[in-house]
Amino acid sequence: MFDRRQDLKTIRRCKRGEEDAFKEILERYRGPIYNLCYRMTRNAEDARDLGQEVFIKVFSLLDRFDENYAFSSWLFRIATNHCIDHLRRNRLRFLSLDGGVGQDGEEYEIQLPDGGPEPDTVLQRKEALQRLDEVIGQLPPHYRAITLLRHDQQLSYDEIAEVLHLPLGTVKARIHRARNLVQQMLKARAYDI
Amino acid sequence: MDGREHQEDVTLACADTRDRLQGYLDGTLAKSESVAIFLHLRDCGGCREEHEHLQAMFSMLDELPQLPVPDDFDARILDSIPLAAYREMEPLRRDRVPVFLEESYLPAWLRDARTRLAGLSVTLAAVIAVAVADQPQPLLLAAVVGAVPEILVRCQGWARQATLAWRRAEN
Numbered sequence A: 001m002f003d004r005r006q007d008l009k010t011i012r013r014c015k016r017g018e019e020d021a022f023k024e025i026l027e028r029y030r031g032p033i034y035n036l037c038y039r040m041t042r043n044a045e046d047a048r049d050l051g052q053e054v055f056i057k058v059f060s061l062l063d064r065f066d067e068n069y070a071f072s073s074w075l076f077r078i079a080t081n082h083c084i085d086h087l088r089r090n091r092l093r094f095l096s097l098d099g100g101v102g103q104d105g106e107e108y109e110i111q112l113p114d115g116g117p118e119p120d121t122v123l124q125r126k127e128a129l130q131r132l133d134e135v136i137g138q139l140p141p142h143y144r145a146i147t148l149l150r151h152d153q154q155l156s157y158d159e160i161a162e163v164l165h166l167p168l169g170t171v172k173a174r175i176h177r178a179r180n181l182v183q184q185m186l187k188a189r190a191y192d193i
Numbered sequence B: 001m002d003g004r005e006h007q008e009d010v011t012l013a014c015a016d017t018r019d020r021l022q023g024y025l026d027g028t029l030a031k032s033e034s035v036a037i038f039l040h041l042r043d044c045g046g047c048r049e050e051h052e053h054l055q056a057m058f059s060m061l062d063e064l065p066q067l068p069v070p071d072d073f074d075a076r077i078l079d080s081i082p083l084a085a086y087r088e089m090e091p092l093r094r095d096r097v098p099v100f101l102e103e104s105y106l107p108a109w110l111r112d113a114r115t116r117l118a119g120l121s122v123t124l125a126a127v128i129a130v131a132v133a134d135q136p137q138p139l140l141l142a143a144v145v146g147a148v149p150e151i152l153v154r155c156q157g158w159a160r161q162a163t164l165a166w167r168r169a170e171n
């Protein structure tokens, strides 16, 4: 879904030290990367720090970028690994099934674009999304990452295989397993969606 | 299909269908498999319900709202970029050619103008001598050998220029 050739051109300009090219990359990817980090950590502060660190790392390592791969794959790979490392370091409460609580121990709310008074269905939808978000936040990190790459970032199976350096079959199996987990966790809390 | 006749077949078909529902929704199944599942869903209330559940979950997963990125996100990143280093590296990177195209790959004595000139003189003398000689083969050989240093240096130079031009065009 990302334009590979366009990215390659921009990256080559980055390697020549053109500041505008770096800004273009940020323009294209800061949203996806920030959101990936946010959903991985469920914490806005951490997401900002991690997202920035990912770009800092990528921008200082451009000489190591292998042009046979898509830049987006490389970027998502670094971001995914960085988040998983962060979670591992902090030993968060993975899979603590006493849900409803974010990592800071506070309830938090998903912000949807606000458009005047909300009818019941919109409210229900919002609540359901919030529960789903919660459940994703409690998946084990590898399953969480793969679910987000597929659904939040809308990458194809092939792209995910390239990002994670995994065989296509493993990617499919993991995504299926992750969704089954989500479904089980929703059911376990009697959440209806 | 005729699964309804045998309870066992029904459960098998259901188990099979449920295994593949995700692939069905992802659109990654073979056409024949998709059709089989479509038909099963039409006939089986239990699987249909499962399908609807899954479909609802998929659409919710796809719809998780995107958060706005904090305004000050870029500043720290832009400050950290080693722009100067990239600019310094650039000419080196751009003018890099394969080792065998570098001048120093050929020995200095061979690149020496005197060697090349001497070689060409041999070639010239040999070519002239061929016209009057009874045995032209050794002279032809001398003509070719004499031209070798000049040919090597020239060809390497052209190949180097072409590589550099191609590199620059690519960027």
Ligand SMILES: [Zn+2]
Residues within 6 Å of the ligand: B013, B014, B015, B017, B040, B044, B045, B046, B047, B048
């Ligand atoms: Zn069935």
